[in-house]
Amino acid sequence: MPQNLESARNRQTRRDETIRKRFQSELMKKSSSRGASREMPSAIPHHLRVPGTVGALRPTQALTVREAMTVIEAAQLMAAKRADCVLVVDSHEHLAGIFTAKDLAFRVVAENQDARNTLVRDIMTRNPFCVTIDTPATEALTTMVKRHFRHLPVCNDEGDVVGLLDITRCMYEALEKMERAYNSSRKLYEAVEGVEREWSAVQPAAMMQFVEALRDKMSCPNLASVLNESTRPVEIGVRSNVREAAQLMKTYGTTAVLTTEGGQIAGIFTSKDVVLRVIAAGLNPDNCSLVRVMTPHPDVAPSDMTLLGALRKMHDGRYLNLPVMDNGEVLGMVDVLKLTYHTLEQVRPLTATDPTVRY
Missing domain, CATH: 3.10.580.10 (CBS-domain)
Incomplete structure (x- = not known):
């Protein structure tokens, strides 16, 4: 990146950090005031991290707020905590709704609402879809992708919030596994290429089409x-x-x-x-x-x-x-x-035959 372009990006990054630090400081001062937020315990006990379940995805700490918090207070909290989502709980600490950066853009700014006088409960998505720690991981990830959820609350059977799944975090942790799945097929890919070179002059077209189809399945697709x-x-x-x-x-x-x-x-x-x-x-x-x-x-x-x-x-x-x-x-x-959706679709056939790759 040219130096002047990088300088412009760096200036914006510094401004972002200044905003965050200001609200981090203010948050500490009024942590005991009305509507104060709290972060739920982040650790999922090891015995609940059953392979193949939501527990194994290690849900992150959930940032929760009360329904009566104003939108601007929620935005400042999200800024301080580097979050783009908060979970809204009622007086019994049960999940009541979810409020995201998308909600702020679509339901507040786009609709000309005043963030200082609008309450989170008036904007949030009520009774959001949630999962438990023993929900199959593939089911949770598929739900997030197909329903366009970037966040998915994790609750216990009583409706208490125990964590939050973030599709980006889940996806990034799966990257290494995805790459391993493709790497594990590389030797086979090379073997297929060798077969194609040896057979190209003597094998019928049907066989070569099979080899080509197999090679395509082992190739990671591109953005096009x-x-x-x-x-x-x-x-x-x-x-x-x-x-x-x-x-x-x-x-x-x-x-x-x-x-x-x-x-x-x-x-x-x-x-x-x-x-x-x-x-x-x-x-x-x-x-x-x-x-x-x-x-x-x-x-x-x-x-x-x-x-x-x-x-x-x-x-x-x-x-x-x-x-x-x-x-x-x-x-x-x-x-x-x-x-994420397209990558998981491509990786699934590879992982089906590779027991070392689990989601």
Whole structure:
């Protein structure tokens, strides 16, 4: 990345850290005040981490808030804790709802609600889908991907919150296993290539088609294979305001838009940015232009990058959306859910015959 572009990214990162530290300090001062949040114990006892279950996925610590907390307080808490989701509990500590960065963008900013006077209970998703620690891991992950959930509460039989599944964390921990699955097939892949070279001159077409199909199944697909109408990026000018961007996100059902200037990609703006850089920071969505709060010059990936390579890139860069570009042309934008879904679909046939890989 050119030095001036890297400098712009670094400045935005420093501003983010300043916002977080401010709210971390304020959170400590008022931790005992009304509506204070608390974090549930994060450790799942080892005897409950049964292979193949949600317990084995090691659910993270769940950040919980009361229903009467205001939206801006929730946003500030999420900013302080580097979270894009809080679980809402009632007076009996039972799960009542879930409130995410997407809810903030779609239901507050896009609908012109005042974050200072709107309560979490008026915006949250009530009675969210949840799982228990003994729910099959594949069932939980499939539910998250197919229903487009980035977060899934984990509760006990009484409805008490015991943890939270984050699709990104689950996916990143599975990366190593996915890569091992493909690596374990590499020798077979090389053998197939050898067979093809030896047989190509003497074997009938039907046999060669079988060999080609087998090789395709062992090849990790690239980003071009997942690009379609649903991955077409939503674009908006850098001088547009946050309210307009949030409304565009809601219209197209996306949590990220690409910002443009002079016909070129200038940055990316996401629902997480709405939380940290706008609402938590106390900015007015109507008077805040995207150029102030976007991530400038986002990382991109070529269409021939493998899905595993793209997931690794997103993991290392700590982002959830990745523009796909070839020769300066934007071909699409993929998110962690789409890549996770397609990767799991590709890996499943390999893991079925490899007992060392479990999810």
